Ligand SMILES: Nc1nc2c(c(=O)[nH]1)N[C@@H](CN(C=O)c1ccc(C(=O)N[C@@H](CCC(=O)O)C(=O)O)cc1)CN2
């Protein structure tokens with residue numbers, strides 16, 4: 269049986285550290301501020317944005333939520349982003365994804381000031397990660413790396429297989445693992461013989477968004493499994509991208525869903541917002 273890498277517990281520990289730092293910053297007259305922007309009525313996005321606001325409140329951060337109708341135009345959203353870019357009480361701007369079809373996400377993400385880009389999605393911050401000099405790192409992959417660190421996994425020389433090549437998880441987590449000297453393979457829908465790739469992995473990072481697509485029998489004995497998937501089955505049930513029960517028979521350590529990577533995502537957003545506020549305070553940005 270495997271060790272469960274408890275995202276909730278790791279997140280709680282990190283949040284306590286962030287809260288302490290927020291308090292110190294406030295004594296210097298700086299209140300870290302996050303603006304969240306939700307366009308439309310996607311129920312999951314509503315939940316995530318609410319969780320982000322609540323987390324800010326718990327940690328003593330300032331947060332402002334902007335809720336716009338699904339019919340919002342790109343120009344209207346750009347105008348809001350411009351206002352937030354020049355608002356000195358706001359250190360971090362988060363535009364919840366996905367955006368409605370009439371809005372080009374890339375245009376919006378590029379309009380966010382890189383110094384307030386606490387999601388780490390602006391091409392400047394993506395480029396910094398690419399050259400191994402990260403500034404803001406995207407929250408979900410950053411959370412994965414913190415979990416691996418907390419679980420005592422040394423990536424140097426390890427075979428890491430990332431399943432999924434999205435800009436928000438697969439690609440950045442692969443770069444982060446490479447930075448830690450892992451040998452990284454990125455797999456995707458056109459990969460030939462995915463089971464064979466996964467079977468060779470010391471660390472599997474699953475971020476495909478397909479319920480239980482990674483079978484337990486593909487997991488090498490003793491491998492570490494990080495499941496980034498959050499797939500809703502019906503009203504209540506959440507499952508990951510990995511067959512948890514079968515995989516945990518073989519893995520040495522595994523993240524659960526829920527309670528694994530999810531809680532880390534929001535925690536790293538708070539961390540990035542704190543860092544943004546600190547940089548603003550020192551004029552170092
Ligand atoms: N602008 C962004 N948009 C999106 C991001 C992002 O990082 N920035 N990531 C995802 C969604 N996401 C945050 O926005 C997110 C997903 C899941 C969780 C989470 O805590 N999941 C819990 C389960 C919660 C539930 O019941 O739904 C868990 O896994 O334990 C937090 C944040 C897409 N969009």
Ligand SMILES: [Mg+2]
Pocket residue numbers: 431432433434438475476
């Ligand atoms: Mg993908």
